[in-house]
Amino acid sequence: MKRKILLCITLAALILVAFAFPAFAEIIAPEEDGEKVPSVPAIGINLAFTGTDGKPLAETEVFLQEDVDTEYLYNGVTDKDGKLSLPSVPISDFQLVTKDRDDDLTGAVKVHLYPADKTEILNQPENVVETIDLTRARNAALVTGNTAPKTSKGPLVPDNVEVYTYEVNVNQKAPAVDFVFRVPADGKILMTGAADGVLPEPTPEPTSTMEPTPTAEPTPTATPQPTEQPTPQPTEQPAPTPTEQPTPTPTAAPTTPPERVNLKLYLMDAKGSALPGYYASIGDSQQGIANATGTVYFSNIDPDDAETMRVYDHETNVRGKCRVIFVEGGSTAVSLKDGVYTVTYKEGTQDVYMSADVDPDGSEKTELVLVKASDRPMPHGGTANEGQKDKPAELEGEPGLDGYLVGADGKTVAGATVESLNTENHGMLSGVTDASGYFEISALSTGNHKITATAEDGAYIGQVKFTVQDADATGIVSRNGKLILSIARDARKVYLNLTADGNGGLTISDVSSGAAVKPLQPSAPPSPEASPAPVPAETAGGGISPVLVIVLAAAAAAAAILAVFLVKRGKDRKNSGTKD
Helix, strand or coil: CHHHHHHHHHHHHHHHHHHHHHHHHHHHCCCCCCCCCCCCCEEEEEEEEECCCCCECCCCEEEEEECCCCCCEEEEECCCCCEEEEEEEECCEEEEEEECCCCCEEEEEEEEEEEECCCEECCCHHHCEEECCCCCCCCHHHHHCCCCCCCCCCCCCCCCCEEEEEEEEEECCCCEEEEEEECCCCCECEEEEEEEECCCCCCCCHHHHHCCCHHHCCCCCCCCCHHHCCCCCHHHCCCCCCCCCCCCCCCCCCCCCCCCEEEEEEEECCCCEECCCCEEEECCCEEEECCCCCEEEEEEECCCCCEEEEEECCCCCEEEEEEEEEEEECCCEEEEECCEEEEEEECCCCEEEEEEECCCCCCCCCECEEEEEECCCCCCCECCCCCCCCCCHHHCCCCEEEEEEECCCCCECCCCEEEEEECCCCEEEEEECCCCCEEEECCCCCEEEEEEEECCCCCEEEEEEEEEEEECEEEEEEECCEEEEEEECCCCEEEEEEEECCCCEEEEEEEECCCCCCCCCCCCCCCHHHCCCCEECCCHHHCCCHHHHHHHHHHHHHHHHHHHHHHHHHHHHHHHHHHC
């Protein structure tokens, strides 16, 4: 009998463990089990654009796309002085594209940034003319050309656009870097200046300076003096922007002497992964830090003597070294003989592109392997984005955004582009709705956002502004005329539906962190004020709900108690039968 009791209790405990373990395992599981790759610092960037006549290019739309496999980009419009500030941008390789107010392409340029102690342009742009390639840029707005508020059919940048490439050291200790660009008629944007700078102060709310005006007349007896009222000093408002002038004096790019060589070195491990933040040196005079793509740039290398090349990790431990010498020859190549790498560069060129295989566990005694050399740019190593194509590395850990787009007629809209723009850092992600009107955006960061929807034919559908914040539960409310979207801290996705109101606006409804709600042909667009009450935070990733665990635990305990009761009852009956 005791064995039966023990068996029932064991069975109940096993049921409890079987159902409870997945939920608790998900709670205590680490966020990421992969190796964390150290990243290079980000920096603020001030951009200024002028035409060939030197006049500022106001209302120019700017797209800054990192040259890695990511859909994340920075997007903004220049002010009346042709300026745009981006508060935090990784020190990496970028493609920059501009459009005018009529939504036509006006220019493009490649800018490769490297961490350094001084900001300076390192090369002559006409030495390197490349074709800009956005095939890896999976941002729907760039690929389709459906960008807000207007659109142009087809890709934003044709495949055959050739642009200049600038190699620029940026002072990683500076608050920001100022860049000045000139946009000529042929679209090959020129960088005319680069210098240390500071980010402008955020623009103050216009209502704050208007409040003192009505309170300035508590002197009813002095009626003849209405002139005191118009003097509430509205001129103080523009004062907080003294730093808003990315207009450094033009700095001419250095000219490489005929006898010198420029080297672009791509650092990667045996698996082909980039090594951002690693250091490299050639002899005692040349050193540099790899940017976010694992690339180091050396200018004005003296090719006369063999020098020692070393590569260091983030903690300046030597991870490999080799001897190298540069020699002018018929074609660009690299070869190893008698322990020395000979890099032959093509006659008439001074730019060499070379990849190096680095052992992250190597030492001073480890041979640094120079794999390949070319007179044309080469692919850099794989970055964090390659290993995680569903989410940009910049937004690691942020929840995704999914939902349906519904037109003013109540029908879902297929083939539309949905843009999510963080209006604070100008980071933008986008997605295209499928046949059912469903869209997916890989990440939604905290802060102020603007979502814009554009139809496949370029027609403007609508726009909505809201603020994203972390919270205990997921839901949306309206406070003082502003929409606040709260997202549960453990949510991996937030689902919501966007409905056009027919007047250029979008309303948000069906907010949840559990699952998307397919629209049921609503007769009228839902109001953001009437959104459902916040949904309690659910277990991320579809795990078992803690509430379900409690219910199952109670059921298991009840089963155990019932089993004990039945066994005891049987025992009592047996005992009473024996007495009779």
